[in-house]
Amino acid sequence: MxxxxxxxxxxxxxxxxxxxxxxxxxxxxxxxxxxxxxxxxxxxxxxxxxxxxxxxxxxxxxxxxxxxxxxxxVAESTAGPFRHHDRIPLKRDFPGVRVVPGAIARWGSHHEPGVVLMPSFTNIGGFVGAGTLVDTWATVGSCAQIGRNVHLAGGVGIGGVLEPPTAVPVVVEDDCFVGSRSLVVEGARVRTGAKLGAGVVLTGSTRVYDAETGDELPRGEAPPWSVCVGATRPRTYGGGTFGMSCLLVIKRLEPGEVHDKLALDLLFRLHGEAE
Missing domain, CATH: 1.10.166.10 (Tetrahydrodipicolinate-N-succinyltransferase, N-terminal domain)
Known part of the structure; x- marks a missing residue:
């Protein structure tokens, strides 16, 4: 240990x-x-x-x-007129954090100063770094670790993990963007500066490919300073050939590059049209 x-x-x-x-x-x-x-x-x-x-x-x-x-x-806790019955009380101290009505965080989670919580949920053991926006209906699961200056867009699901003992929590490192309705689960890792398009599913075993070279990259990881989208790869079974989910790296960014959000959105859209 x-x-x-x-x-x-x-x-x-x-x-x-x-x-x-x-x-x-x-x-x-x-x-x-x-x-x-x-x-x-x-x-x-x-x-x-x-x-x-x-x-x-x-x-x-x-x-x-x-x-x-x-x-x-199990005990009762309150937030305004709302009443909750749980073993784990709600978090009460948010120094330097903007908490929009509807945001819920459990005791045992931590948010650094400068975090913005839209109506969202942070579970016990979760950590959210300074300057990060947890957008509407996004979820930070138990023990998930979110870096600084991250944007978890609307409806993002960051998986939690308490058991088994060998399991590794999801880690989203600094300066990342995770697009709307994306799921990052099972100990997957979004490395520094990576940008994920909407609807990406990244698990600890997801296969990752470079669109320019066709090279397979480490599984379950969005590479640092990359722009990634969800894609499929063919796999043949006894019953036929099916499209299996994978992560496709469509662009590499310079380390530290601040990507214009409108340009990033256009890049994601163009990729979708090309398919």
Whole structure:
């Protein structure tokens, strides 16, 4: 396990989790304190290690979240006239964050200053970086990690993951754009500066191709500083040949290039017309 900002007592509680319940007040206090650290951004479930470029998962943080479902009782919480009944309360502290009416975030998620939350949902363990816009009806799943200056467009679904223990959360790195109604799930990774067109489905096993060269790229990843759209590739089965979903890289951007959104939209549209 990598170095963790959460107390080692979480590991002992995890080992004896089958015997825990809401009556175990000391255990509950330990877990609540741990998730408070996630809520404040003092700890994270996952991050990209700058040395290895690999996604590192703090299993102790994920264990704390799972333990909370055992140790917390269902309780009523309110947001204006709305009443909720859940084990996990709503998030209450949003320093420097614009929260539009209808936005929902659970305690244990963190949003850096400068984030804008349109009517959307952020689950426990989720992290959203500064300057990011989570647009209308977008969802940031449990433990998903969203970088800075990202735009998650309307209806985007960023998958969550709490179990199995070996699963890696979805990571969307800095300066990315994820188009409307796209789905990024199963530990997929959108690397720095990548732009995804509307309706893309990117999973951890999605095959990725370069449109200019035909080369196959690492699966489950949108390459850095690339413009990508959803496409299909033929695959033959006993019953015939079918189109299987894939990700197609149609353009490469210069690192750090700020792409005009109108030009980007035109590029996506032209690709659709060409098909």
């Amino acid at each position: 990598p170095s963790s900002d959460l107390p080692a007592e979480i590991d002992a509680l995890w080992a004896g989790r089958e015997d825990l319940g809401p009556v175990d007040t000391d255990a509950r206090d330990t877990v609540v304190a741990a998730i408070d650290l996630l809520d404040r951004g003092a700890a994270r479930v996952a991050w990209v290690d700058p040395g290895s470029d690999r996604v590192v998962v703090d299993e102790r943080a994920r264990r704390a979240i799972l333990l909370s479902f055992r140790l917390l009782e």
